[in-house]
Amino acid sequence: DRKVKIAPSILSADFADFGREIQAIEKEGADWIHVDVMDGHFVPNLTFGPPAVKAFRPHVKTFMDVHLMISPVDAYIDAYADAGADMLTAHVEAGPHPHRTLQAIKAAGMQAGIALNPGTPAEAVRDLLPLADMVLVMTVNPGFGGQKFIDMTAKVRQIRDWIGDREIHIQIDGGVTPETAPLVVDAGADVLVAGSAVFKGGSVSNSSVYGDNMRAI
Ligand code: DX5
Ligand code: ZN
Numbered sequence: 001d002r003k004v005k006i007a008p009s010i011l012s013a014d015f016a017d018f019g020r021e022i023q024a025i026e027k028e029g030a031d032w033i034h035v036d037v038m039d040g041h042f043v044p045n046l047t048f049g050p051p052a053v054k055a056f057r058p059h060v061k062t063f064m065d066v067h068l069m070i071s072p073v074d075a076y077i078d079a080y081a082d083a084g085a086d087m088l089t090a091h092v093e094a095g096p097h098p099h100r101t102l103q104a105i106k107a108a109g110m111q112a113g114i115a116l117n118p119g120t121p122a123e124a125v126r127d128l129l130p131l132a133d134m135v136l137v138m139t140v141n142p143g144f145g146g147q148k149f150i151d152m153t154a155k156v157r158q159i160r161d162w163i164g165d166r167e168i169h170i171q172i173d174g175g176v177t178p179e180t181a182p183l184v185v186d187a188g189a190d191v192l193v194a195g196s197a198v199f200k201g202g203s204v205s206n207s208s209v210y211g212d213n214m215r216a217i
Contacts, residue, residue, distance in 0.1 A: 149175025160188030
């Protein structure tokens with residue numbers, strides 16, 4: 001029986017107040033903190049880079065899960081290790097050598113995740129599983145919070161079957177709500193990222209709403 005973790009995405013938090021937002025969602029029971037790094041090239045949006053992620057680190061008491069939506073990746077791996085990432089996830093679509101990228105992430109002392117966009121078949125990560133601590137199955141096209149869930153349950157089931165009894169997480173990111181979460185958990189996911197569904201209606205001064213939102217998922 002797999003314990004499901006909730007990883008709120010601070011992409012939906014107050015960008016002027018990340019430190020207090022992280023403290024508030026952890027107080028309300030977040031298991032991991034999901035940090036969305038976007039480069040305006042791999043995805044059509046920009047967020048923040050290594051110095052900002054390093055500034056988040058002292059506020060994160062749980063586990064800092066950094067999702068890189070950038071291309072290329074390899075030149076930045078050491079900067080995210082230095083910033084204090086616990087898990088570093090790269091996209092399989094980000095370059096021709098995802099196997100090398102996962103090796104480099106692990107050599108830098110972090111856990112390694114591999115992400116797939118909705119249009120990428122499960123087969124793209126099959127030969128990477130021996131190096132992966134997590135597979136991130138995107139259920140939206142990456143770039144923005146608040147998009148509609150795309151059903152990837154068949155892909156999740158296939159990957160869970162290939163994982164077998166290995167200790168590899170399956171993470172879901174995009175459009176996770178109280179309605180969609182049970183579908184992906186049933187298919188074999190164990191880490192749920194949620195941005196808009198966690199932060200909606202709450203604030204650092206009214207953070208019990210974050211707790212209610214997380215428990216609803
Ligand atoms: C999307 C990001 C997600 C995003 C999810 O590109 O990778 O982490 O914050 O937001 P919601 O939960 O609102 O779909
Ligand atoms: Zn993400």
